[in-house]
Amino acid sequence: MDPKVLREKAVREAKRGLILDAARKVFAERGFHETRLEDIAAEAGFSKASLYNYYTDKEAIFLSLATRELERIVEELGKANDPERNSLENIEAMIRVIFATFGEHFAFMLTLATFPAGVACARMHESTHSVLFQKHIEGLKRIPSLFADVLVRGRASGEFCFDEDAADIARYITGIIRSVLLSWRMDRKMGDINKETARIVAFIAHGIGAQTR
Amino acid sequence: MDPKVLREKAVREAKRGLILDAARKVFAERGFHETRLEDIAAEAGFSKASLYNYYTDKEAIFLSLATRELERIVEELGKANDPERNSLENIEAMIRVIFATFGEHFAFMLTLATFPAGVACARMHESTHSVLFQKHIEGLKRIPSLFADVLVRGRASGEFCFDEDAADIARYITGIIRSVLLSWRMDRKMGDINKETARIVAFIAHGIGAQTR
Amino acid sequence: MDPKVLREKAVREAKRGLILDAARKVFAERGFHETRLEDIAAEAGFSKASLYNYYTDKEAIFLSLATRELERIVEELGKANDPERNSLENIEAMIRVIFATFGEHFAFMLTLATFPAGVACARMHESTHSVLFQKHIEGLKRIPSLFADVLVRGRASGEFCFDEDAADIARYITGIIRSVLLSWRMDRKMGDINKETARIVAFIAHGIGAQTR
């Protein structure tokens, strides 16, 4: 392709990325409703109107951002998962990746709940971007799914021993991770990733070590 | 006190309660920003303006509601906790109570994240009601705290065997519970409380039964 | 009905009327697009936001106004039409009524063409108020229709003698009237209603008195 066109495309993509970076910062601080397009624009070094050259509206910015962040995490999780290692180590690596990645992004991810169409996912049809939204929801499910894969593999190899559905346990794990992220968020600073990861893995591994039952 | 005054106070309190009931329903469906005072008013059988006779503003309604719901749960959790029973059973009872109680309220509790000042708890000072808000945050911490109590007791009695801080594990447990509530919410209906509770308790008890380590 | 309710309804209707009066003035001066809701509000003595208590949006104001004006004219035309009189006199009376009524309203009526959905009536479906609009279009047709009635009656009684379709001639008559209104508008003042009416009637009666054919 014409190198000039290529360059312009690249520039355009770069600018789109800058806008999302700015948006992530502002959305993370204020949530969907409370962020003004103007804040994002200012943060990105554009005028408000310019944003419309790159995204059709506020919703599109939010959803594009959410999708981008999600894809990044899924990609990192994929890389973290090494079949050569034992499964518990894989889980540990994945948790660490989430903490590490979220180090930059988690505040935003926690504001997903402030997206109108996302409240209960119930009002998705009210979004002008229901397709984008739908796609995002599907992406969201991939994270527990990756954990479930490792759990299944670990049980098959005899490393783990549990009766419950792997999908349920995977969900529990993400819940645990989210609870940590939330507490970090309330403290306004991240905790010690290594310690926290070790703690979680220990808990996942043996629970509270109940003697009965 | 003058019985007439008493009656009037009671009536007033009843009306405040009705407003909160209405608010819970609407906030639960739409989140903080998307619910309009008018919706709450209509649901409560008042006119929008009348709400101001009972609460100073929208934030006050939200925070009062959040606090009330929280108190109810804490109260129920207290009742569920029976020192005569073994600790795991207590944990199970507490989880069941949360599911049962949230059966009515959980949708609302999940919208806490849509409350502006609550996003990251970061902007608390921007709320006109920082005191109310502060109190609510403290209340929020009581739930994991109740779990921690049981965990500590269980460990002391030899029922449980874990090295981590009980507070951390308590937080994990609430994270697990929240993850279940979230998945119910996305499905738009509650799951089977008994089965889910059993699953969670099993997981908490022994984790994934890791053989290594 | 409760007299208080009645009174309040009356007040409300009166205010709606005041808004339409203000709207007529501003729309007439500036056309649909160029009039700002704020101008109408100011002219009516309201704040911009208050208009929304009475009409759902700008389009609704415009269409309601257009319909009201139309109904008034149709009503007056009906009264002007006296079967006892001879038909040409009826036509004369009707024309005079239009001029007299339009004395207040014509400037607005000429701005009908500035209404987006009304341009060519082609984009009616793009209006949020296609029903209101449809109704209005139907109303618009009633004016030529009233002229057509008189023409038919006059031909039946032998007063008139023409071969063409009465509906076509009725349309010509409205065209003639509109051309006069337009020229008045360009002059920024009305002409002499009596003289103009007489001129038109004379023309309608015998055309240019062509000798040939």
Add this chain to the structure above:
Amino acid sequence: MDPKVLREKAVREAKRGLILDAARKVFAERGFHETRLEDIAAEAGFSKASLYNYYTDKEAIFLSLATRELERIVEELGKANDPERNSLENIEAMIRVIFATFGEHFAFMLTLATFPAGVACARMHESTHSVLFQKHIEGLKRIPSLFADVLVRGRASGEFCFDEDAADIARYITGIIRSVLLSWRMDRKMGDINKETARIVAFIAHGIGAQTR
């Protein structure tokens, strides 16, 4: 002159013409306010910004177009007017020319009313192009004026017999023509030019053939 310069001038003029052609189509469909420069540009095969190389702004495009269309019609009317023929035939020819010419342009001419400065011609001074606009207004008057010429000639030669001012009757005739164009526009298709012309001429010739008076 340098032939190269000549060629470049010609090319430039051609492009200006293409832009006006595109503008006519879009203005005709949507009216002044609802057409966006971008639509015209796309229709003309240019980018929005390029239009500014040929016209100073949107108003200039509209007015230039209006003037061009007007001149074309006036020119055609002049050609249609043959002093050798009898006057009624000349009128008929002129009407036919308008219909034929407007076959391509009428939709646009009817949108003149959507031009802000043109609403009532009242706000002419608000236009940056009051000179262009003024010139256009004067051009507009030439059409009735041409009709008036024929009418005067016809009366002088005894072909016609009317007392009214020829200018008034000329205005009526244009009103009649416009009413037909409007009805065609509402129907979204042109009618039969020959039949319609004959009908109008018949009406103009003898009106409704009133017996009284």
Add this chain to the structure above:
DNA sequence: CATGAATGAGGGTTCATTCAT
């Protein structure tokens, strides 16, 4: 000359809150 990108200015609409009755 052509154009993608940038932007100022502006308008319609929403809604929490206030006020008069």
Add this chain to the structure above:
DNA sequence: CATGAATGAACCCTCATTCAT
């Protein structure tokens, strides 16, 4: 206390116009 009505304050989005390449 209840409420219909009024409104200020925002905010999203559009678009004609400008500018750098």
